[in-house]
Amino acid sequence: MPILCRPAVWVPEFIVSRDETLDLCRRLHAGHEKLSLVLRMIENTGVRKRHLIQPLEKTLQHPGFEARNRVYLSEARSRVPGVVCEALASADVAAEDIDAIVFVSCTGFTMPPLTASMINAMGFRHDTRQIPMAQLGCAAGGAAINRAHDFCLAYPDANVLIVACEFCSLCYQPTDTGVGSLLSNGLFGDAIAAAVLRGRGGTGMRLERNASYLVPDTEDWISYDVKATGFHFQLDKRVPGTMSMLAPSLRTVSHAHGWDASALDFYLIHAGGPRILDDLSHLLAVEPDAFRHSRATLTEYGNIASAVVLDALRRLFDHNLPEGARGLLAGFGPGITAEISLGTWSVGPRTPARVTAGTENLPATDITAPPLAEPTSLVR
Template structure:
């Protein structure tokens, strides 16, 4: 569980304080209210999240919090699927809010009991589409490897992307929309409880590359 909560009103108050002379402020606040999100969870107190001590520091926070919080979420996913860590054949890790080389997939294999020959697929730079892309790749894997289990992990700490001086509408809306969260799921070709994926495809809407 993430320890820190910021309410919608907290977000609006911060926007009014930090961007009080910004011409985008009124429209941004209306958009934030219309999101319907009354509270969000973050990994640090808001006072720390609002600072920008540099990418290196933020990336170190990402690594520390990922290693601290992800294992518990993965254990819950394994228990829900009645699958042990030793039965995982591939791990797909989705994140665009922190970058490490080697990927954290290697750390998970070494510290969570996954087989040493587990296939690793880190996915970055797909933003909101990354989760569906991870499911698609897991689907492809289990079709190609019958009887296998794929572990998907999504770890996004969006508060680490906060830019104190960025006052455009998109950034101000993001400040009131995105939170920090971790999720994990097991994908298998075996029939059982849970969601069933019948087919997959990918399509990019023209002129939406920016």
Template sequence: MPTLCRPCIAVPEHIITAEDTLELARTLHAGHPQLELALRLISNTGVRTRHLVQPVEDTLRHPGFEERNLLYEREAKERLPAVIERALEHAELAAPDIDMIIYVSCTGFMMPSMTAWLINNLGFRPETRQLPISQLGCAAGGAAVNRAHDFCTAYPDRNVLIVACEFCSLLYQPSDLQVGSLLCNGLFGDAMAAVVVKGRGGHGIALRHNGSHLVPDTEDWISYAVRDTGFHFQLDKRVPATMGVLAPAMRSMAAPHDWDLAQLDFYLVHAGGPRILDDLGHHLGLPAHTFRHSRSTLTERGNIASAVIFDALERLFAEGDPAHGAPGIIAGFGPGITAEIALGRWSVPQHRDRSPSHLTVARTAAAAPVGAAPVPGPVH
């Protein structure tokens, strides 16, 4: 049964606090007619710190879409190798043991995808399959888990590496003065994640079922406007209300498998904002501490888009193993409005062999990772 292993999370070294954010908003938008509303909304996010790929003063500059996209590519190539290496270690695998790479990001664009660079430079086999996902936004982390689950179900002896790289700060648009845009300037942060789904064995979440749900007629509630200056994030104030639709959809997805969403042991949910978590808890009849891992991610790192569910998963690992067989859910929400949902049970192998297989050793000797660089900032 496919198992989602322990992830590696990394954040850049530049930090902006909630106090810094509010002071910048007061300074940059002193004459804005809805400044007080924007300040109140930013304060209500509960975000205390965020990490940025550039210093704040550089983040506030807009050198043009081309330069920003080049920065995205350069920083991703410098920072991702160490994150990937640690995720492979968690899964007790090496690069040649990976059969598919799923790369998710909505904050930069490359063609060929980053997957091609990873294969060429980090020791993956040339026949490694590639699946870049770029237009599901914050839901992409959940979609990546589900597509990895599908692949490993079809090919039980295969392994999938998921890589998420979100530099949300590169989407800052100084000319966007809508309240929703100002709110986003105080909500989103930068982060990278990598995690392995093993076709057989592994320590983590043994994936059982997955599903998707699209809320009809909400396509323009979360979106990008693509303009000369790049991607302009657009957020509708009706977004939090979607939990009234998505909570029943999540129940409906779980019901045929006899899973009761009010009786699970762990919940790894996309932390788009505090009201998302509050409303989901209300509709599912769950206490506030249920989403403590997602809330911690939001407080310490902000909304880190597709990487949120992996950060929450790392916090679950750090807290300590749930009981073997404990049921849980992963849910990512994003543009569409789309929900990507996975159900699984905690798996702790009774006899864990921490030494790489003979195949791994042989492959590693022939194809050691090239160009790996330390990741500035915390790596877990």
């Protein structure tokens, strides 16, 4: 069974604290009729600080969608390679060992996808499969893991690179003053995460089952209104209560695997906000501390969208789980969608990433791109 290895996570150097966020909200929206409610909601997120891809003064400006998307492309091309190189090293694989790249992001757009730049510039084989996903929002971290798992089930010796690149601050819209928009301004942060799913060997979460679930008729609860000014995030007030609709799906998938969702050894849950974690703790009848890795991500980085579950997994690696520990990973996002993975912890012996030159279904090729002399500078 494939093993999800230790993720690499990068956050930008520009930081905005909770106090700065609250002061900014008071200053920019002094006359807002629901200001006290918004301030209370931001305080209740538990987010202590967030990291931004640009200084705060630039983040607050809106030079237009085109200019913002140029920032997204420039920063992604500059920053992704270093994170990817760290993830490859943690998994003890090289770029030429990767058979597919799943790239997820909902905060910028490019065609061809950034996977093409990565393949051309970082030494990945030219027959590497590209699986870009752009419309699953925060659920995309779980979806990326699940699609990588599916690929490894089809090609058992394959290795898949997963990359999540989210610059949520580039979606800030100064004219959006609804309560949901103002809350999101104090909740979301920027990050890049990457991890390798090894078809053979490695240490990490051994994936055993995955599933997806869509809550009927909730398409407009989390969405983008795409305008000339870019992506306008829309958050329905009913979203915080969605765990009552999603928790049964976690139980159903666990039961189908012969497990009790209330009696697992670890949980890696998308930290969209504190109520999601509080409600799920109650609905699954597990101690709040079971979600401590997700809470740590929320506290230190905010909601970093699709990168949350990978950062929570990174934190889990520091706790020396025993062989066979059972766990659940779940990403939640627009739809309302849940992407769920079940697996056990593997601390087995190191095994070469590929024991033969290739596999029957995925033949090896010697058509490779030359490696970068400087791994942190993708083609710009």
